[in-house]
Amino acid sequence: MFSLTYLLGVGATMSYGLYDHSRRARRRFWGRLGKFLLLAGVVGVACAFSYEVGQEQLIRREQNLQTQLTQAQSAKEETERKVAQLQAALQTAEVRVSELQVRYDRDVPTGDLGRLKDLLAKKMVEGVDAGRLALIIEQTGTPRSCGKAETKRFVLSTSLYKGPNTSAGFADGAITVSGEGATSRSPDGAPQSWFDPAKPVTLKFTDKNGKETQTTGMLPLQHSVIIDDTEYRFKISPGSRSFVDVVGDHCPFP
Incomplete structure (x- = not known):
């Protein structure tokens, strides 16, 4: 009797233990399934949200690109319009310059x-x-009736030479010719007393009343002086060292 009761108790205990273990296993399964479904839902919502955000960003980017394309097209058209205007203005200016050149060549x-x-x-x-x-x-x-030409020479003054023979008179002293030149230098750069014929000179023409005219330039030079009804003409060229040769005549004027 005792053994039977004991066996029944043990069997009941074992049955309850098996039942409780199965129930806990089901609970764990459903708990894990619930967590998985919850996680899947969260992931799904996140994916859906990300998709929507990405879609909106893509749309905005496309709109921005379209706006930039439109602006670039407008800028290109504006640039082409300005280029066309500049080309037209250039053609007009070229025509104007050509007209002015023709008038200049004709009138000047x-x-x-x-x-x-x-x-x-x-x-x-x-x-x-x-x-x-x-x-x-x-x-x-x-035809002009000019007097006989005179040929004379004189020493052209320099900063180092202001001595005698630095002038010559023409037409009985009506005109006196003098002048000054740049000091010549030796190969080592030392200054010389005579003038340098390779540099410009200044010639002076003084009449009896002291009125003076000048001409400056490279030799040979030509110059004329008009006094009352007479023109005095001179040709000046370099002579031997320190000297210039002057040929002068005079003619009625006019």
């Missing part, structure tokens, strides 16, 4: 005529009467 004298115009303008600025200049031009070509 060049060559000998241009030099004559400049000389006339210079003389008028110096106070020479325009009527007198016109008379001179009108009588150009008329």
Whole structure:
């Protein structure tokens, strides 16, 4: 009797233990499944949110690119329009320059005529009467009865030489010619008393009343002086060391 009761108790205990173990296993299974489903839901929500955010960013980027493309296209069209305007303006300017060049070539004298115009303008600025200049031009070509040419020489002064023989008179003293040049130098650079014919010189022409005119330049030089109704003409060229040779004559003027 005792044994049977004991066996029944042991069997009941074992059955309860097996049942409790199975129930705990089911609980663990459902708990894990719930956690998995919860985690899967969270991941799904996160993925969906990320997708939506990425989609919006992609749309905004596409919109920005489209805006930039539109702006670039507008800028390109504006640049092309300005280039076309500049090309048209350049063509207009080139036509205008060509027209001005034609007018300049037609209206402004060049060559000998241009030099004559400049000389006339210079003389008028110096106070020479325009009527007198016109008379001179009108009588150009008329044979002139000039006096016999004189050839003389004198020492051209320098900063180191101011001695005698530094002038020459022409037409019985009507005009005295003198001048000054740059000091010549030896190969070692030492200054010499004579002038350097390779450098510009200054020549002075003084009449009886003390009125003086000058001309400066490289030798040979030509110069004329008009006093009353006589023109005195001179040609100056380098002579032997220290000297210049002067050929002078005088003619009725005009």
